[in-house]
Amino acid sequence: MRIDSSNIPDKFSFEKEKAIARTFAQRFQWEMMVIGIGQAIVWFSMWFLVINNYISIWVGFFVATICACLSYLPSHEAQHGNYSRGNRKKKWLDALIGNISLITLMYPYPIMQVTHMKHHAYTNDPEKDVDYDIVSSKNAWEVFLATADGTDKYQGIYELYKDDQNFVDKFSQGLLISWVQRLVQLTLVVFFPLETLFLWFLPRKIGTFYTALYFSWYPHKGLAIGRYKDSKFWVNFLPRYLTHSMQLHFVHHLHPNIGHWSEPEAIIALKPFLLARGVPGAEHIPDKINYRPLIGKA
Amino acid sequence: MQFLLESVSTHIQDWGKVWFGLIFWGSIFNEILLYNPFQAFNIAINLFPYLLGLCFGLIAKLRGRWI
Numbered sequence: 001m002r003i004d005s006s007n008i009p010d011k012f013s014f015e016k017e018k019a020i021a022r023t024f025a026q027r028f029q030w031e032m033m034v035i036g037i038g039q040a041i042v043w044f045s046m047w048f049l050v051i052n053n054y055i056s057i058w059v060g061f062f063v064a065t066i067c068a069c070l071s072y073l074p075s076h077e078a079q080h081g082n083y084s085r086g087n088r089k090k091k092w093l094d095a096l097i098g099n100i101s102l103i104t105l106m107y108p109y110p111i112m113q114v115t116h117m118k119h120h121a122y123t124n125d126p127e128k129d130v131d132y133d134i135v136s137s138k139n140a141w142e143v144f145l146a147t148a149d150g151t152d153k154y155q156g157i158y159e160l161y162k163d164d165q166n167f168v169d170k171f172s173q174g175l176l177i178s179w180v181q182r183l184v185q186l187t188l189v190v191f192f193p194l195e196t197l198f199l200w201f202l203p204r205k206i207g208t209f210y211t212a213l214y215f216s217w218y219p220h221k222g223l224a225i226g227r228y229k230d231s232k233f234w235v236n237f238l239p240r241y242l243t244h245s246m247q248l249h250f251v252h253h254l255h256p257n258i259g260h261w262s263e264p265e266a267i268i269a270l271k272p273f274l275l276a277r278g279v280p281g282a283e284h285i286p287d288k289i290n291y292r293p294l295i296g297k298a
Numbered sequence: 299m300q301f302l303l304e305s306v307s308t309h310i311q312d313w314g315k316v317w318f319g320l321i322f323w324g325s326i327f328n329e330i331l332l333y334n335p336f337q338a339f340n341i342a343i344n345l346f347p348y349l350l351g352l353c354f355g356l357i358a359k360l361r362g363r364w365i
Binding site for chain 2: 145148149152155172175176179182185186189190193194196197201
């Protein structure tokens, strides 16, 4: 990607920014691995506990919904190869966590991976951004409508990128996984109708909506196309963790290899660069963080 | 193999909502109907939830979306 640095002082050059960012792209993201695998284990256990009447279906629904809300980000780290960190011998770890973590949301990891790479390449582009249906939503209800039909939009995305062989290969792999997931769900619903509704279908819909709202919509809403223009920093009263850390989504778009749990430290270190580049909302970045998983004013 | 994959994909794309309505929503409605005290082992009543699910699926297919 070509970056216009004509008005940027040398001390805020892209090379220097990248060098700082790289220092936060080293650590193994064990927290995300624990969350990804952990939520899947908890979610599976809900089936056993509810079907055998150890807990009520309402408790199961509540826990399964939390699992669904936690399931995308660990897979997202895998999509960027942030577990293997370029080590080919550890690629299996990306695939393992990426696939297992997404079972709760019933999304096929290979399709999520290739489409997410296209989102990074064409963020906010009305023609090419795979998330543009969500990005262009005017309000939360429109986000809900955009997510309500699950994987329906992916056929159109396939048509858009069918000349990209890597995309087609991954998409085909993901399609098979998607069919297996659908078949499993349709089999389960025959034998365990209400359990399938309350432990999988509804939590999945809520988790998808929640993720789309904080992950795909708000960080990009109303913004332009361009490396330093397409995502914003924002704050609200909730701790970072409860909002899926999406206040920091902009730094992820700038440097996707920074580990999710290292992003708070990274934005503090990169703040002068982000201000110099005029990143939306950069002026609200605090000067220091008060507790690692939380963002608070200094 | 490629032909098979494309055929299944096309079928799911065209008829996925109908199958989902029939099987998924039909099963859910059927389960809910079991709580109905007036429900008897009447084939007409037992088919009703699946027909309702099928209708939901057909409507979704015609509209192109569920909601």
